Amino acid sequence: MTRLKGWRGRLGLAGLALAAGLAASAGTPGKAEAGGTLIWAMPAEMGLYDPHVACGWLTKNVTHMIFDGLVELDLTDPNATYAKLRPALAEKWEISDDGTVYTFHLRKDVKFHDGTPFNAEVAKWNYDRFSNDKAPHYNKQANAFLGYYARWIASSEVVDEFTFKVTLKEANYEWLQSGQSSCGQPEMVSPAAREKYGDEALPLHPIGTGPFVFVEREQNVKAVIERNPNYWGTPPKLDRLIVRPMQDPSTRLSALRAGEVNMVTEPPWDEIEGLVGEGFTLLTQPNVPSLWYAQFNLKNEALKDPRVRKAINMAINRDELAKQIFKGTARGEYGMLAAGNFAYDAKFQPFGYDPEQAKKLLAEAGFKEGTEIEFDLFDYGWGEQWEKWVQRDLKKVGINVKLNKMEWISYLGKWLQGMQNPTAMNSMGWGWSVPLWTTLVTRCDHQAPNGWNMGAYCNDKVDALYNEARKTRDEAKATELYRQANQIVMGEDAAFLPVVSYYNPILLAPNVTGFVNAQENWYDFTLVSVEEKK
The missing domain is CATH 3.40.190.10 (Periplasmic binding protein-like II)
Incomplete structure (x- = not known):
């Protein structure tokens, strides 16, 4: 019954x-x-x-x-x-x-x-x-x-x-x-x-x-x-x-x-070690497709220049963030191919932590120091720890970030509609066991509210690579095509801010x-x- x-x-x-x-x-x-x-x-x-x-x-x-x-x-x-x-x-x-x-x-x-x-x-x-x-x-x-x-x-x-x-x-x-x-x-x-x-x-x-x-x-x-x-x-x-x-x-x-x-x-990341000492069993999984990232709103005036988006990526010390915030239950991530699928490349890193170069790119783009951008995030029981880290790192290079924290259900409703100004960034943790997921959040024809591309990113070269990849039965060839697309999405366009791959403790x-x-x-x-x- x-x-x-x-x-x-x-x-x-x-x-x-x-x-x-x-x-x-x-x-x-x-x-x-x-x-x-x-x-x-x-x-x-x-x-x-x-x-x-x-x-x-x-x-x-x-x-x-x-x-x-x-x-x-x-x-x-x-x-x-x-x-x-x-x-x-x-x-x-x-x-x-x-x-x-x-x-x-x-x-x-x-x-x-x-x-x-x-x-x-x-x-x-x-x-x-x-x-x-x-x-x-x-x-x-x-x-x-x-x-x-x-x-x-x-x-x-x-x-x-x-x-x-x-x-x-x-x-x-x-x-x-x-x-x-x-x-x-x-x-x-x-x-x-x-x-x-x-x-x-x-x-x-x-x-x-x-x-x-x-x-x-x-x-x-x-x-x-x-x-x-x-x-x-x-x-x-x-x-x-x-x-x-x-x-x-x-x-x-x-x-x-x-x-x-x-x-x-x-579990609270800073309490895990003590709990293991008390006799509880800890399980982690480095190959889970759990990519935590922020997407940029390409309709937002402050982020239209790819140099600004690259600067934001260079300003974030992901490896230290993973160590200090996640206490070893995550690693820094730089691409939009989530772990746990055949095309994932753990060595992909189009640019690393370089705050001085970030400042130079912002200056070249004419970005006014102290400009404020808004970052939407959701409450899922762990606080906004990694988002606050992003906020601190960006302030060091001259970008002020206003955090807009929402209860999850309210956040999801807003997220599904796609970003609207003044929101410049929003956060999500996601990923699938196939690289097709990456196409759903990046393709031109998947823009919200009719898809999961929330920031209005569009590059025809990327979509062409995706089209060829999904029609390819050869996994090795499909892998190469997806990786080429990832290089454009992040290496050239810097359309996202990947932060960490999470290990699901x-x-x-x-x-x-x-x-x-x-x-x-x-x-x-x-x-x-x-x-x-x-």
Whole structure:
């Protein structure tokens, strides 16, 4: 029986080992008896439990345990460079030679939590919901959230009971993996549930085919999911997962120390070393696609000259910022290809920390010393520490920065509309397991409010490289094309201010085993066990 109290829909998103002496890894060793309850103190409330309109890493952590897609990311290897696709509801699939037709061969033994059988008709029903505006159950909001994925679809069809085909408008070899996103997820929802509850109430009654079944949710208090005894795949070890939103970092740590929770994300960085000393397990993941950056508003008069934008990049001491603020849970980043995808280049650095050269570039550009620019940022439970560092470094070269801090939901609403003057910069933490993400935040035809390019950046040469890359089946060739584009975006145009790649530090109680901090911002909870206290 499911219960839900006080819930109303909200959106939630988030954005090296530790320094010597702190042992950190991506997975916990050893095995424990299956079972137990994992209680996670997360830094914010989640969004809607309808994968087609869900947005945010925190939300994805629950929805991808309730719902399955045709494919999924393999999140079981903490040492992989990036997460790769593996079969889920599709046992296998083929891609046509021209890269436009995807044929999925579906599992025959799958049922939704409400008993509805899964088959090709259901797969098409789901794809029609977010991609076919002629379908009676088409959901415009789902199409908006899944636009990055649905925009490529020309048609979908049922070949037979367990064969489903999708035809794209043009070749895109990253299309399938691009669906492994936290904002709009092409996972399978029960048509019977949607018929019963309608689109508005469906998130209150999430029914999928996944390894966990929804039990209850109380807004800003907790959500509970339990092991699905009829799961088609390997059953979870956990009996249940409870997530508890706790925005205040000290509250999360107090709950961990008191044994009220046994997992904490976004721990205060300056307290991590002490907590490890107390016996808690720290996991980090240097290959997670979690790029923290600021985008420049190219419509803002102060930032139109690329020399000013290059100067801002040169003025920030990223490496020291990562060391002093993040305490070894991040590294300085200089490009807009996030870690955790095949095209990432950890050595990319078109310009480093050089405040004197920054001053010269500002003078050449005629930038008036002391000019103030506005920087929008969001409160996610850690304060504006890195943004204040940026503010201090820019003041040293003659740029005054006004920080505009907002609660996350308000910030996201403004962010999705794109930057408007007087805002000159805004912040975000994001990234995907495919370089296609970079195109979504930089392409000319992805400018807000119809895309995620929030600063009106546009360079036709960059878009041409992207077009060639996505049509290229050869990963090495695609990598070279994406890196050429990155060189233009940052080396020539300096359209962004990448700051750090974040390692997603997680603290676990000693009785939690099997947890893998993989190359994404969500986790495979089927692997985890918790030894209950006697």
